[in-house]
Amino acid sequence: MSKIDISIVIGGPQGGGIDTSSNMITRAFSYSGFPVISVREFHSNIKGRHSYVHLRVKDEKPKSFRYPVDVLVALDPDTIFEHFEDIGKGSKIIYDTEFETSDLSQARMIMRDTAQRIKNELESKKQPLNIKGVLNLMKENGGIPIGIPFSKVVTSVVSEGPATRYFNTLGASVTLSILGVDKDSTKSAIKDIFGNKEKVIEPNLKVVDSSYDYCETNGFKIRDLGKMPAKKVMLLTGNDGAAIGKIIGGLRFQTYYPITPASDESTILEEHDSIKWLEEESQNLKRGGVTVIQTEDEISAITMACGAALTGTRSSTATSGPGFSLMAEGISFAGMDEIPVVITMYQRGGPSTGLPTRNQQSDLLFALNTGHGEFPRIVMSSGDVEECIYDSIKALNYAQRYQLPVIHLIDKTLANTTEVVDSIDPDLVPIIGRVSPEKGSEIKRYSLNTENGISAMGTFGNNIFWMTGDEHDELGHVTEDSMMRDRQMEKRFRKIETARKEIPVSEMAQIIGDEKADITLVTWGSQKSLVIDILDDLSREGIRAKLLYLRMFQPFPSEFVSEVLKKSRKVISIESNMTSQAATVIRTNTGIEIKNNIVKYNGRHMTEDELLSAVKKIIEGKSEREVLRNGA
Amino acid sequence: MAHNFRTDLAIDWCPGCGDFGILTALTQALSESGTDPRNVVLASGIGCSGKTPHYVNVAGIHTLHGRAIPFAVGIKLANPNLKVLVTSGDGDMLGIGAGHFVAEGRRNVGLTVMIYDNQVYGLTKGQASPTMTLGMQTKSLSKPNIFGSINPITLALSAGYTFVARGFSFDTKQLKDIIKRAMVHEGSSVIDILQPCPTYNNVNTMEVFRKKVYKLEDDKDWDPVITNSNEEQLMEKYQQAYKKGMEWDDRIPTGIFFENRTVPSFPKRISEHSKSYLENPPALQVVSDEHGKSIVDPMKTFADRIV
Numbered sequence: 006m007s008k009i010d011i012s013i014v015i016g017g018p019q020g021g022g023i024d025t026s027s028n029m030i031t032r033a034f035s036y037s038g039f040p041v042i043s044v045r046e047f048h049s050n051i052k053g054r055h056s057y058v059h060l061r062v063k064d065e066k067p068k069s070f071r072y073p074v075d076v077l078v079a080l081d082p083d084t085i086f087e088h089f090e091d092i093g094k095g096s097k098i099i100y101d102t103e104f105e106t107s108d109l110s111q112a113r114m115i116m117r118d119t120a121q122r123i124k125n126e127l128e129s130k131k132q133p134l135n136i137k138g139v140l141n142l143m144k145e146n147g148g149i150p151i152g153i154p155f156s157k158v159v160t161s162v163v164s165e166g167p168a169t170r171y172f173n174t175l176g177a178s179v180t181l182s183i184l185g186v187d188k189d190s191t192k193s194a195i196k197d198i199f200g201n202k203e204k205v206i207e208p209n210l211k212v213v214d215s216s217y218d219y220c221e222t223n224g225f226k227i228r229d230l231g232k233m234p235a236k237k238v239m240l241l242t243g244n245d246g247a248a249i250g251k252i253i254g255g256l257r258f259q260t261y262y263p264i265t266p267a268s269d270e271s272t273i274l275e276e277h278d279s280i281k282w283l284e285e286e287s288q289n290l291k292r293g294g295v296t297v298i299q300t301e302d303e304i305s306a307i308t309m310a311c312g313a314a315l316t317g318t319r320s321s322t323a324t325s326g327p328g329f330s331l332m333a334e335g336i337s338f339a340g341m342d343e344i345p346v347v348i349t350m351y352q353r354g355g356p357s358t359g360l361p362t363r364n365q366q367s368d369l370l371f372a373l374n375t376g377h378g379e380f381p382r383i384v385m386s387s388g389d390v391e392e393c394i395y396d397s398i399k400a401l402n403y404a405q406r407y408q409l410p411v412i413h414l415i416d417k418t419l420a421n422t423t424e425v426v427d428s429i430d431p432d433l434v435p436i437i438g439r440v441s442p443e444k445g446s447e448i449k450r451y452s453l454n455t456e457n458g459i460s461a462m463g464t465f466g467n468n469i470f471w472m473t474g475d476e477h478d479e480l481g482h483v484t485e486d487s488m489m490r491d492r493q494m495e496k497r498f499r500k501i502e503t504a505r506k507e508i509p510v511s512e513m514a515q516i517i518g519d520e521k522a523d524i525t526l527v528t529w530g531s532q533k534s535l536v537i538d539i540l541d542d543l544s545r546e547g548i549r550a551k552l553l554y555l556r557m558f559q560p561f562p563s564e565f566v567s568e569v570l571k572k573s574r575k576v577i578s579i580e581s582n583m584t585s586q587a588a589t590v591i592r593t594n595t596g597i598e599i600k601n602n603i604v605k606y607n608g609r610h611m612t613e614d615e616l617l618s619a620v621k622k623i624i625e626g627k628s629e630r631e632v633l634r635n636g637a
Numbered sequence: 638m639a640h641n642f643r644t645d646l647a648i649d650w651c652p653g654c655g656d657f658g659i660l661t662a663l664t665q666a667l668s669e670s671g672t673d674p675r676n677v678v679l680a681s682g683i684g685c686s687g688k689t690p691h692y693v694n695v696a697g698i699h700t701l702h703g704r705a706i707p708f709a710v711g712i713k714l715a716n717p718n719l720k721v722l723v724t725s726g727d728g729d730m731l732g733i734g735a736g737h738f739v740a741e742g743r744r745n746v747g748l749t750v751m752i753y754d755n756q757v758y759g760l761t762k763g764q765a766s767p768t769m770t771l772g773m774q775t776k777s778l779s780k781p782n783i784f785g786s787i788n789p790i791t792l793a794l795s796a797g798y799t800f801v802a803r804g805f806s807f808d809t810k811q812l813k814d815i816i817k818r819a820m821v822h823e824g825s826s827v828i829d830i831l832q833p834c835p836t837y838n839n840v841n842t843m844e845v846f847r848k849k850v851y852k853l854e855d856d857k858d859w860d861p862v863i864t865n866s867n868e869e870q871l872m873e874k875y876q877q878a879y880k881k882g883m884e885w886d887d888r889i890p891t892g893i894f895f896e897n898r899t900v901p902s903f904p905k906r907i908s909e910h911s912k913s914y915l916e917n918p919p920a921l922q923v924v925s926d927e928h929g930k931s932i933v934d935p936m937k938t939f940a941d942r943i944v
Contacts, residue, residue, distance in 0.1 A: 245939070253935050312715070467718050
């Protein structure tokens with residue numbers, strides 16, 4: 006068990022430097038040798054509304070998040086109001102003493118329904134409707150408020166600019182100081198973040214000193230954390246991972262229309278479009294970079310990516326639910342015309358605009374069924390940042406190998422989670438190309454002379470051939486011949502059987518934990534690591550359980566899943582949606598109904614505390630279905 | 638042996654259809670342009686115009702309704718060495734595909750966009766298309782058209798197309814010359830082609846158009862070309878193009894309305910920040926060595942993420 010296990014929430018107004026604070030905290034812990042995991046929660050808003058980062062630090066790589074937090078850092082009064090439920094015994098609440106006069110009625114950026122809930126809580130506990138009232142409430146729950154005169158701490162050392170400019174550095178520094186992170190690590194983090202902007206670094210370093218001094222003088226420091234051997238690591242989000250994997254995997258053309266939480270991937274690709282090459286391997290090869298195009302809509306994004314793919318370029322697009330809806334006709338075309346294209350689909354809260362900046366896993370069935378007509382596709386999903394990297398390479402490979410649309414699902418929590426990645430080894434997933442015809446030849450693009458359903462793929466610029474969204478003959482011309490229709494349909498569907506044979510089962514589903522345990526937890530996506538933590542928690546309480554982790558839904562590993570579930574006494578599905586969609590996929594493919602389900606659809610990431618208690622409740626037979634509701 | 642630009646497929650357009658003239662002009666233009674047929678891609682949308690690629694012996698893609706432009710842009714940007722032409726209908730391009738049509742004006746990727754303009758949706762039995770004028774009633778409409786019409790010429794000018802022309806499908810010589818010139822133009826071009834539908838448009842027939850059309854180039858002083866970015870010249874050329882573009886009721890001009898050679902094409906704009914783009918565009922890059930090893934150094938490419 007981890008000796009160090011610290012949970013932190015740092016919150017403030019959107020656009021108020023929360024990301025910078027969290028980045029400082031993450032980097033400072035990394036310099037001290039402690040790995041951090043963090044996830045961003047924010048409103049669909051540019052400036053003003055409550056945004057926060059939930060972090061966890063351990064002496065071994067943390068995998069999940071939990072409440073209550075050990076430290077709540079409030080850069081505005083709203084943060085204290087919003088997180089009134091997240092405080093437990095010994096939790097420190099760091100805030101600006103100036104907030105003490107704030108009234109709930111003044112907190113106009115808190116959603117009306119949230120404000121009403123806070124009001125009800127305060128009234129029921131006979132507390133005043135202001136910060137003091139919430140702090141009293143927190144104290145009742147064991148919280149320890151630490152008021153700090155933010156302005157004074159800043160202006161005692163820095164005179165230029167408004168003091169508020171440094172509040173994010175102050176919030177991070179006070180947190181790090183209280184938790185006993187050494188000052189040098191904190192200063193290294195500051196230098197990282199502000200790059201070579203000397204003029205910015207200098208006053209920020211002064212604020213670090215001043216914050217550390219203030220905490221020291223007032224005896225706020227809990228302990229000396231000490232230092233572990235720190236090695237160079239990468240700090241990557243799911244968005245980063247997908248972008249990195251795509252570049253390694255040979256992506257050279259990406260399209261997108263701006264949408265949360267998908268467009269970060271494309272802007273990351275834009276920022277890194279000048280690729281750095283392995284000199285030895287690439288010196289005699291034609292190398293260039295990635296072309297990233299922002300399109301007029303998602304219909305254009307998918308069809309443009311398809312167009313590029315037809316020149317032989319590895320192409321993809323990235324989107325989220327609403328954009329994916331618009332892509333339906335393009336995906337159907339890619340299925341019909343056998344176009345190798347990857348759609349990275351970042352799931353967020355639906356239906357419709359839904360919860361545009363919040364987590365959900367409610368597009369699995371949609372991904373499996375998007376587009377009119379029947380056509381083969383691959384639908385895969387990633388569960389942590391490393392998987393985002395390697396799965397993105399695989400997705401490009403599958404698209405080329407089987408000439409079909411590959412839908413790669415990533416959820417919002419994973420997209421916005423920052424994890425420590427020790428290193429990246431591209432050799433883990435070699436690049437697989439497509440079956441190509443002779444150059445210059447006029448080809449039968451849809452040749453039926455193929456056992457595995459894969460025909461040699463001509464490319465524009467090399468071959469003359471035709472394509473159409475209509476049913477077509479081997480040359481690619483329109484046909485309505487009943488026999489040719491049957492043969493082309495059957496040829497296309499043979500590819501999915503070929504994929505099922507060629508792709509190792511371990512790429513589709515995995516057992517993690519005690520294989521012999523007869524309690525099986527089933528999950529997919531960002532809950533993967535969390536459920537691994539739950540397995541540990543359960544085993545500490547003497548409960549043996551294993552995880553059936555799903556990674557591919559088309560083709561689906563029916564036999565494997567069926568075997569595992571048949572041998573299980575208790576099966577619990579854990580998903581961030583309302584209708585247990587993966588459980589539905591399992592039932593469709595195996596006929597096995599999973600009767601116990603844990604779901605969460607409020608848009609916030611699942612946490613260890615709530616999931617553990619729900620799992621235990623079900624194991625003890627006290628409940629069949631649990632809805633999780635944590636998160637501000 | 639000269640490449641035969643026609644395939645041997647049976648053509649299923651109606652007898653008397655204006656599309657035949659366009660097909661003739663297009664294949665002649667391709668043949669006379671001397672382009673390697675393997676470097677040409679013809680993209681179309683849905684409708685009668687959408688069938689064109691199947692009849693032309695170059696690589697062809699018959700895409701989705703309204704989506705020919707984004708497919709074509711993807712092809713062109715992945716490999717800017719290719720000549721990419723688009724054949725589309727008025728409903729295809731100015732109705733369901735209008736968003737892409739306008740966006741392409743901003744991009745100026747270098748497509749040759751042909752709009753088969755007959756004011757009706759032929760393949761679905763003659764509904765009014767976006768270019769049918771208000772109050773017009775063709776034989777399959779139960780009531781006169783209650784929509785106003787889009788003017789393809791002035792819309793193309795407003796959207797930023799750098800080459801705007803109109804042809805008439807029964808004047809294949811002029812149309813062929815326009816297509817050839819559009820193919821040489823570096824930016825994106827639009828050719829609105831009057832293409833009478835003999836089955837559903839009994840108002841604007843071949844005979845009606847024949848009486849109304851006249852050629853801009855017959856006026857010796859007509860010069861639509863912009864060769865330098867002089868503000869005054871730009872204003873003058875735009876104004877005359879809009880003015881001619883507004884003519885419709887009695888006389889309909891054909892020929893080249895506007896040709897601006899000063900706007901950099903999208904591939905050139907990309908190459909301004911991606912220096913190797915034109916030399917090594919996405920389609921010509923090699924992504925792995927012969928053993929399938931990626932040639933990317935991820936740690937160096939993403940060095941900014943290392944702590």
